[in-house]
């Protein structure tokens with residue numbers, strides 16, 4: 376790989392740091408994180424060495440799904456603050472050289488959005504066709520699966536007009552009808568509004584679902600449950616809409632776009648991100664996070680299968696090696712804490728394994744998306760009681776499982792590891808009450824381990840996960856081989872080691888990661904330099920390396 380052949384872009388060179396505002400920092404004691412809380416932490420965020428921040432939705436919302444149910448796209452959620460707070464926050468990031476990406480949630484709105492209120496009011500309302508309606512006289516609509524519905528049914532009967540509306544997510548999240556050109560124009564207009572306000576991009580929520588199969592086929596028994604996701608992602612007009620969005624809006628600004636891409640796989644991702652098609656810049660997939668996780672997040676033995684993980688990640692790198700651009704992430708607000716999911720969160724290994732995962736994310740080819748709190752090595756809270764959960768997904772699935780007479784112990788055990796709320800417990804800032812997140816009662820419990828896992832204690836410890844993150848972030852940002860270098864997987868079948876090289880022009884780096892608690896040996900040959908090591912010592916003699924449990928190294932080869 377030659378640097379001269381590469382089209383450099385700021386969004387390829389950036390590290391993206393994701394903030395879930397509800398759980399980041401509360402500033403007024405109501406127990407809910409807010410914009411002023413983020414403003415108070417701007418210097419901390421800048422100290423990490425990241426170039427882009429992605430904010431989960433901060434728009435007006437009744438919070439059925441924590442802001443993914445938007446009632447007004449042009450206003451700030453009352454609990455989070457005001458438009459003035461937002462402007463101050465944006466200016467504060469920009470003053471520190473950090474770009475801001477917002478969430479774009481346009482597959483659905485809240486049922487409290489004015490459009491839906493109008494739409495459901497009568498069959499001949501001008502907003503009727505902003506949503507998908509199935510008149511009851513046509514009989515029962517074809518089966519559609521819903522992620523969050525209490526009965527897993529994506530059609531909800533509405534008495535007022537004797538018709539069903541479509542909702543892939545919760546009942547309070549009706550799906551928008553992209554067939555309607557008026558709706559599309561309103562969305563593009565809203566996007567211009569935010570770009571003119573100065574934001575630097577959008578992360579597009581379930582954007583692969585916006586086009587529906589308007590002939591409403593029955594997807595058959597083989598496509599029920601979460602298998603329907605792939606069907607939802609192949610709506611016939613998806614690429615037509617995204618190309619239109621690009622022409623109408625995106626191409627007019629120096630911004631970045633990333634699809635949240637359920638249903639994207641290596642065989643279809645280029646349809647979204649091949650630059651010649653003029654749709655989106657990047658996409659993130661679910662293939663690695665789906666390893667070992669079945670229906671309703673019930674885990675199986677493959678959960679930490681490293682060989683499968685390496686295969687998935689390497690295939691994705693390959694798929695985007697000539698065109699488009701990859702993304703890499705472990706955690707976000709929809710997945711468990713990375714150290715619990717992919718590392719080992721037991722006390723002897725938690726720090727080493729979270730540093731290893733940080734090393735991995737920041738040494739792969741593709742833009743890294745790094746989730747708040749992972750830089751502290753925060754782990755899953757693992758609730759014992761269903762009453763502790765706040766996420767409608769877990770709560771509704773629990774009740775469904777119960778109603779079916781399913782195995783609730785198994786459900787609870789799996790959700791200790793897989794539930795989304797594990798990532799949504801508040802950031803642990805210091806050892807004061809509630810980890811310094813709030814002076815009031817937090818909206819969701821703080822992990823009680825905040826007394827020893829928190830930013831304040833790590834600030835003063837040169838070897839903390841936090842300071843390791845900073846070192847690794849600056850290493851990546853300063854090293855074009857780590858950003859653009861070709862990726863090659865070695866030892867594909869090894870069950871404990873993930874070893875790969877990155878090469879650009881004359882430089883060759885070897886990333887060596889021991890994904891196990893046991894010592895591992897490896898021949899690496901002539902080492903010129905050690906760029907990073909998550910341990911203070913290194914056992915290397917005559918080209919032979921002995922790695923300690925969860926040791927991570929980046930070596931420069933001669």
Ligand code: GLC
Pocket residue numbers: 440443444480544580581635708709
């Ligand atoms: C995306 C979001 C998730 C949300 C869902 C519905 O998957 O990341 O948090 O619940 O879309 O908007």
Ligand code: CA
Pocket residue numbers: 401402403404405406407408409454
């Ligand atoms: Ca607050």
